[in-house]
Amino acid sequence: MASEPLAHAAEAASHHGFDLAPIVILLGAAVIAVPLFKRLGLGSVLGYLAAGLAIGPFGMGLFSDPQSILHVAELGVVMFLFVIGLEMQPSRLWSMRGEIFGLGLAQVALCIGLLTCVGLALGYPVAQSFVAGTGFVLTSTAIVMQMLDERRAMGLPKGRRIVAILLLEDLAIVPLLALVAFLAPGGADATLADRMAGVAIGLGSIIGLVLAGRYLLDPLFRLLGKAKAREVMTAAALFVVLGAALAMQLGGLSMAMGAFLAGVLLSESSFRHQLEADVEPFRGILLGLFFLGVGMSLDLAIIAANWHLIAVAVVAYMALKIFGIYTIARLFRAGRREAIERAVLMAQGGEFAFVLYAAATAVGIIDTQANAMLTATIIVSMALTPMMMILHDRLVPKTGPSMEGVEAADGLAASALLIGFGRFGQIVSQPLLSNGCSISIIETDTDAIRNARDFGFKVHYGDGSRLDILHAAGAHDARLVIIAVNDRELSLKIAELLRSEFPMVPVLARSFDREHAIELIQAGVEWQIRETFESALALGEKALEVMDVDDEERQRVMEDVRRRDSERLAIETAEGIYAGRDLIHGNAPQKKAPARPGSK
Incomplete structure (x- = not known):
């Protein structure tokens, strides 16, 4: 894994056991880059990509084989899909069915059709054009969710509609990966018997996983829960995720599909939150490692040689995607402002495009050079999104709140x-x-x-x-x-x-x-x-009651607590007033008294 700059360190480390240098460099690059990029408002994903580019073979050259990292880091994508599955309770999916499978499916379908035309217009085959355009359709969940949170729009109706579309796109990656395998050279030429055998094995794997999830997983976690061994529960969570991924892989399907199905099967389990908490740290680290690997794979020489084609692709993809999103939003009766904001916010490609392009490269639909160019296109679109939103906020005039059905205060009189x-x-x-x-x-x-x-x-x-x-x-x-x-x-x-x-x-x-x-x-x-003062005191009084403190003593204690709090508040208020007077009259402020217990 280490290249020439790390050769001496690696050789020295080999005499003492495991080589920690590459791991330290990966973690150090992430620790430096990610907070910096988040501070700049560009998001953690771009931070990981930039860090990978900096330490990779086309940057400082600290690593020479990014593919070896990607193979391990793909487990981050697997765990990401498992967490998505855990959040996909059948009841939640049913309540959002109209927005997910109506609005979301319409947007994805129209954008795939529009963006596939870009590759066809540039003279590429249908399969390559489809894969390239479809990857760009899959919006960056990390960037959009972060920006929704920053704009305090997550809980608003317009925010919920965007989340529904993102859920549909997250769900779409599984069938799209299967479709990539079908579009591979020779994938459509298999004999009918081979196809039927493959379908049967795949269905058998799915049925086996569903049965195991329905009848074995809950009893297993219940048994482990009684053992009260936290590390065993964590090991069991990883076993379920990786075991389901392996079962699907052996059945000829994607690991991602196995992890997603396992998550859905456990979405209504009483151990769902425990599983999510156990898997989350591994998911975050491995997904970050995946983005680092993608950044390392970014071939600057190919980008420099094809910058004009990449620029055309970025502009064409983003413009057509904005048009598609805006059209669907208006067809589904969204307001003009909401449609524009949604289109600009979701105009970029996303993390799953890297997964899709890597799968297409593995089966021979696109070559390494095309993968590098498409990856660069996605990264550039991600980097442009925060700047486009700033431009949107400046150019689109702000409107006041809707006053429909609302009366302004005028001439009111009351006690x-x-x-x-x-x-x-x-x-x-x-x-x-x-x-x-x-x-x-x-x-x-x-x-x-x-x-x-x-x-x-x-x-x-x-x-x-x-x-x-x-x-x-x-x-x-x-x-x-x-x-x-x-x-x-x-x-x-x-x-x-x-x-x-x-x-x-x-x-x-x-x-x-x-x-x-x-x-x-x-x-x-x-x-x-x-x-929170009175509610906290009420809870404290109830705690005394549960501890069998008699009524008279409880009353005395609560009155004493209230009296001491009032006295402290009066003293601190007076101190604040005197300090203010000292400053007003130009005197030096007195040394601040030490904080009293309970004064916060």
């Missing part, structure tokens, strides 16, 4: 003003409403306003940090104002504005922690409560 109607505000409102108090409620989340209307709540749209909105919501006539927003900086800003403009109106506030509570008190709120 109490509640600012924020999330999970905390909803609970706060119940005692007041039950007692017949009149409340004006304002909120900035239009979806939450519409949802509240469905449950009989009258909530108006309004930003509590704006003075004109506070006047329109009736803050000047209210007997009290309650701040229940889910944003600590915003709540502090609202408290300061209320103290400045409505000093005679009592303000009650939700605080997030001790530091925030002190800030709110200094901002002039009448009373505040940390959102």
Whole structure:
């Protein structure tokens, strides 16, 4: 595995046993590159690819045989598919069937057709054009999921639709790998008897795996669970993944299919979470090793010699894929903005393209040079995605929230003003409403306003940090104002504005922690409560009850805890005020007192 720069180190290490130098270099490259690329907003996948390129034969030359690494690292892909299978509970698949098998299948089918035309237009055979285009259709799950999370869109309807498409693409890799084997030279010329025998062996392997998963795996893990040996459970998890992959391989099918089926079979097992936790570290390391190997395989000489063809392929593939995604999104009644955002976000090729291209190279559909060019095309598209999203956000004008069915706060009058109607505000409102108090409620989340209307709540749209909105919501006539927003900086800003403009109106506030509570008190709120304080005390009191502490002693202990907490909070608030006064008057700040137990 080691090349000339490592020869002396390897020779020296051989006298002392196992050669650790290559492993240390691989891990060191990943440790340096991945955090750097994530910091730059380019994602961990590109970090692994860049690290592999840097240490590979076309970089610093620390490794000369990336294929030997890829053979081991392919187990990362196998485990990745096992984890995907674990998440594919039949009930979840059924609830998302319309989006997965409708929207997802339509997008994949149209994009495969469009992207296959690129290769045909360049004069390549059908099989090569199909494999090249299909690999680019499979979007990068790692990049898209990371960007959805960064944009806080994972739980939104548009985010769920993208996740459904990604699930379909993850599922599609299994039949696509089988199709690559069929398209291989000679793959379609086998005799009918050979085909039937192959199908029978494959079906037998699948049936055997299904039966084993249904009747043997749960009893096996139940037995191992009673032994209470964590390392044995981990070994059993790896045994299941690799055993299922081997069973499929012996049956003439892909290891990936075996791992995926094993995951699906265990998706509703009571040991599912334990299995996922045991496999996850190996999956992550081996998948990272796979990307390192792919980066090492990137032949810069081939790219330099064919840069014009690669540039044409990147532009053509991304443009046609954007067109296909946008068309399907609009056909499935997505809004124009959502369709554009989805198309730009999913325009790149993905990790599974490397798997597909490697399989196509192994069976002779494409040669090594074509594999290098296609791999480079995928990597370039991945690198362009974050930059395209930045460009999208700048060019596509931002729109305000939809006000359909939502009324703005205007001329409201009530005995109490509640600012924020999330999970905390909803609970706060119940005692007041039950007692017949009149409340004006304002909120900035239009979806939450519409949802509240469905449950009989009258909530108006309004930003509590704006003075004109506070006047329109009736803050000047209210007997009290309650701040229940889910944003600590915003709540502090609202408290300061209320103290400045409505000093005679009592303000009650939700605080997030001790530091925030002190800030709110200094901002002039009448009373505040940390959102977890009372619930934590209730749990502590229940713990004393379970431990058979009598009622009188429990009451004394809880009162003492509350009293000491109030005293500490008052002292710390006063210290904060004095420190602030010292700075205002230009005096040197006093040395900070050591933290007291429980002051966080």
